[in-house]
Amino acid sequence: AATIPASALTSVKELQKRALAGSGAYEVVESLTTQVGPRLPGTPNDAAAVAWAVKTMKDMGLQDVHTEAVPMPGWRRGLERASIIAPLPQPVAVTALGASVGTGPEGIEAEVVRFANLADLKATPDGSLAGKIAYIALPMARTQDGSGYGEAVAMRLGGAVVAARKGAVAVLIRSVGTDAHRTPHTGMMRYEDGVPKIPAGAVSTIDAGQLDRLLAPGPDNKGPVKMKLVLDVGPQDPITTYSVVGDLKGTEKPDEIVLMGAHLDSWDLGTGAIDDGAGVAIALASAKLIKGLPEKPKRTLRVVLFAAEEEGTYGAIAYGKAHAAEAGRYVLGTEADLGIGPVWQFKMKGNANAAAAQAVIANALQPLRVVHGRDDEEGESSDLGPMAKAGMPVAELSLDATTYFDIHHTAEDTLERIDRPTIDQSTAAYASVLWLAMQASGTFREPAAH
Amino acid sequence: AATIPASALTSVKELQKRALAGSGAYEVVESLTTQVGPRLPGTPNDAAAVAWAVKTMKDMGLQDVHTEAVPMPGWRRGLERASIIAPLPQPVAVTALGASVGTGPEGIEAEVVRFANLADLKATPDGSLAGKIAYIALPMARTQDGSGYGEAVAMRLGGAVVAARKGAVAVLIRSVGTDAHRTPHTGMMRYEDGVPKIPAGAVSTIDAGQLDRLLAPGPDNKGPVKMKLVLDVGPQDPITTYSVVGDLKGTEKPDEIVLMGAHLDSWDLGTGAIDDGAGVAIALASAKLIKGLPEKPKRTLRVVLFAAEEEGTYGAIAYGKAHAAEAGRYVLGTEADLGIGPVWQFKMKGNANAAAAQAVIANALQPLRVVHGRDDEEGESSDLGPMAKAGMPVAELSLDATTYFDIHHTAEDTLERIDRPTIDQSTAAYASVLWLAMQASGTFREPAAH
Ligand SMILES: [Zn+2]
Ligand SMILES: [Zn+2]
Ligand SMILES: [Zn+2]
Ligand SMILES: [Zn+2]
Missing domain, CATH: 3.40.630.10 (Zn peptidases)
Structure with missing residues (x-):
């Protein structure tokens, strides 16, 4: 002893x-x-x-x-840039998740579909997100022992695979972070063999809040939210x-x-x-x-x-x-x-x-x-x-x-x-x-x- | 009465x-x-x-x-991106000042020369900054009545004109702000007739602190700091x-x-x-x-x-x-x-x-x-x-x-x-x-x- x-x-x-x-x-x-x-x-x-x-x-x-x-494995990060282009233009603070494939320097434009969490995304029918960007909106709990991270990080690690199975062209998550600032949080994500690899990024918690308000049903809803997303990143030798x-x-x-x-x-x-x-x-x-x-x-x-x-x-x-x-x-x-x-x-x-x-x-x-x-x-x-x-x-x-x-x-x-x-x-x-x-x-x- | x-x-x-x-x-x-x-x-x-x-x-x-x-007058803001490229690469959070001319989408590369404030920049010999970026490092005081702004904003309004007179190819200021965050502060700047118009930007207060440390004389100084600066902005109709x-x-x-x-x-x-x-x-x-x-x-x-x-x-x-x-x-x-x-x-x-x-x-x-x-x-x-x-x-x-x-x-x-x-x-x-x-x-x- x-x-x-x-x-x-x-x-x-x-x-x-x-x-x-x-x-x-x-x-x-x-x-x-x-x-x-x-x-x-x-x-x-x-x-x-x-x-x-x-x-x-x-x-x-x-x-x-x-x-x-x-x-x-190698991986590089280049230009990262996103904006809402409809109903009205505004910049969105974004960063690619580590290991993500890129959109190419020209980026993609697609409608954003919101899910409250990874379980809701899993529950949506296969193929229903064809041509869309899946957005996962789970906020993270603030705790002394960091346990809030464990709960929220599942969407970062697994979001791309689930979204790709539904046909999405990209996945964006609310940053896994407890702040209310315009600084997106990066971090590792994973792909699975046999599932298409789609670009994966995180928007800042404030941009997530803006998406949540714009996508909320009600009299102020101005219709679909379309985004432009450039994540010029990707795997290397x-x-x-x-x-x-x-x-x-x-x-x-x-x-x-x-x-x-x-x-x-x-x-x-x-x-x-x-x-x-x-x-x-x-x-x-x-x-x-x-x-x-x-x-x-x-x-x-x-x-x-x-x-x-x-x-x-x-x-x-x-x-x-x-x-x-x-x-x-x-x-x-x-x-x-x-x-x-x-x-x-x-x-x-x-x-x-x-x-x-x-x-x-x-x-x-x-x-x-x-x-x-x-x-x-x-x-x-x-x-x-x-x-x-x-x-x-x-x-x-x-x-x-x-x-x-x-x-x-x-x-x-x-x-x-x-x-x-x-x-x-x-x-x-x-x-x-x-x-x-x-x-x-x-x-x-x-x-x-x- | x-x-x-x-x-x-x-x-x-x-x-x-x-x-x-x-x-x-x-x-x-x-x-x-x-x-x-x-x-x-x-x-x-x-x-x-x-x-x-x-x-x-x-x-x-x-x-x-x-x-x-x-x-x-019209003005547009496009891509803004800066990095230190020597002695070692790292990103720099930057934004263009309102009314600034641009660097073009390819940007410029130049050595950074630091000035503690606008007066020090004024005191440097004409022509001494040929090919260089002038960086003005004045921090802003936090006050209830906002008077700290009045003192610090002079470098934002007038820095480009003074720097251009010294031969600089661009001017960067420490953001006129009291935060310690990675978010640069924009705001209006001015040109003067007869003085070349050079691009003007603000780096975040944290990036300013990093420049200050890298440029400080002493045994840890690794030599000149070179930056790449892209401010794809400019006047419009x-x-x-x-x-x-x-x-x-x-x-x-x-x-x-x-x-x-x-x-x-x-x-x-x-x-x-x-x-x-x-x-x-x-x-x-x-x-x-x-x-x-x-x-x-x-x-x-x-x-x-x-x-x-x-x-x-x-x-x-x-x-x-x-x-x-x-x-x-x-x-x-x-x-x-x-x-x-x-x-x-x-x-x-x-x-x-x-x-x-x-x-x-x-x-x-x-x-x-x-x-x-x-x-x-x-x-x-x-x-x-x-x-x-x-x-x-x-x-x-x-x-x-x-x-x-x-x-x-x-x-x-x-x-x-x-x-x-x-x-x-x-x-x-x-x-x-x-x-x-x-x-x-x-x-x-x-x-x-x-
Ligand atoms: Zn870490
Ligand atoms: Zn760590
Ligand atoms: Zn203002
Ligand atoms: Zn105002």
Whole structure:
């Protein structure tokens, strides 16, 4: 069973004090978003981001800093432009969904048919949308734990396939976001073999509201709404991008690994400050703070800046394959990929080996105003999926998502969204958990069945 | 001297009560922004707005509803797109300034040279910007009275002329706005005879911040910043648009006019909800509330929805000319063109004839939490300029501009920005002042000199 020594609990107080006084996380995001900017895999910025990460890790003294190749499909975004052309012209703020095929530079013109949600679209007769644009209007709920995203994102992932089955020439969704701004939210979508691939885009929540009003039945309804849609985007040849890995070696048990993950790539509309520059910064600033402690680390801290999370966790999949043989050596993993924080909850699935140490960790996080999540579910993770499947215990440090989806995957995801005290608190929480797992002895894994 | 009868003060309480319970202003903005949308002069939407205004005025029972022709230059906005292309590519949110010439659809590529403000640009040697884009970086101050706008707007109005004199091929300004968003602010600019006309645009305040960081001297400076700029916009043939005028006739002195102004046109990036759908709504809702009072109006209320304010108060100029002969019959005028409110101040230039009545009006506004401005300056006005010059006393109802310039002239200027209780308070204040001036006897004008 995992046990945390008293000395580690003394050091964790110093760690938190230093983090709250200025963790350095803000400066990491500033450097990444200014010197590199947007980080779509396959772009010159993506290569610059990898070089930036290698240099940053080396400069801070991490060991065995290296890149790991990640093969993936290519995709490019060109001109995106939409307007309502009837009953009266007006511009519509639109963006293509990731992986979408394009309309060509000339675009398409078609009538818009509204569906309240994906289920309503599914229920419409096959062929009934021939020549039409299907518009899915579901608004997203604002929640602290980000659960509103899970409900709304189904229309983004699956809308194109359902719409194509009905004969639609394109699908537009209300942006999966909680804001009321003119900034559309991009994000991944999927096709299915055997179903025609149609262009897929998201309109801003405000443009969705305008469509909803124009399409509402009643005396003010002026007839069909026709749109022009240009999404000059599309699949490209396969590319190779790179995850970046660096270690802070343990002095007693260097082969036992505590994993800290974040993703280096970003969507291209903003500069990926909150998604996931914040995670990159929390990871790197945590490692630097831990390295600066007088007490020496026992286990190894590994920082993995995963490639191509947005397009389908390609970096995580490649890492899982490449490191399958060492899967048993991962003590605990956590990732930061839900914005800048604050961290409001610590949560791990309980078991007889882990319970006592989890309570000690939760207790150490209380001064940061973090609650101990008790629902006993597996913590949420994205890039940790493959390693978790291979048995790595996952700690969830719940970043407060209340305002995250106002900004997520939009042009607004820039440095201006980073609040220093907030990301300092998040870094303090992550560094604390990483540190305590590094200094613990024994396992967080479930006892083997008899 | 102006005197306000006691009965009017009883009625004003009822007027305020009805306005605060639901003035109808929100519904006017909703109808205008949904049924018509953006209202750039010369577009089909502009014609639709004029028809909407005539119908709305007639439906609410205003009299002598008519349009007045307004000749003006044409201008069109096409594709707008910018990016930094060196040291690393990233998109830049840009919009053309009104009246700007274009770059052509292929755009231009040039190095960006930064100036902190217009004075610094003026101080640079002639010819020193040959082949370059001049970028003016002045941020705008947030103030309740909107005075920050007056300071910052000079670079928008005059930047192109100064930059062209230095040899620049284009000028970009930091958006004249107080937000930190990715939405550039458009607005009018000017050329001068004898100075080359160069394209003029505004980048969002966030993109300005990114340029500032990239151009800052220091170890992180990666060299010159080069941009690609496409502003496919430009002057067009002269057009005719229309102001819309309607009266609520006075029963005792129908020839004495109290004027309520707002402008019907808007910029085309949003739907002109706060600029100036709000003013249109305050004007029309005030007229309707006054019409609904049991007490009959003595003087005439005239609502003028001016055309083409944004492009240079063309509607106001035309109205001033057309109505010069009746200038002596205007008792008092006010306009609403600074957003949704609340109204926080009532202000008029004082004189022996007006002082007592002004105090009575200010007193009647106190329950709405409006202060009596005492600086004795002329109230601010835009569309009232020509009539004010011809002697019309102007009352300023100061709309709170604290957040107005977050949204002003951007794609974010949509229905979602209208807050019902706030615009109801503003309507209550405007309706009160209009009503009390309509029921007053005597003049607000300065006594004739002996
Ligand atoms: Zn992410
Ligand atoms: Zn993401
Ligand atoms: Zn205006
Ligand atoms: Zn304006």
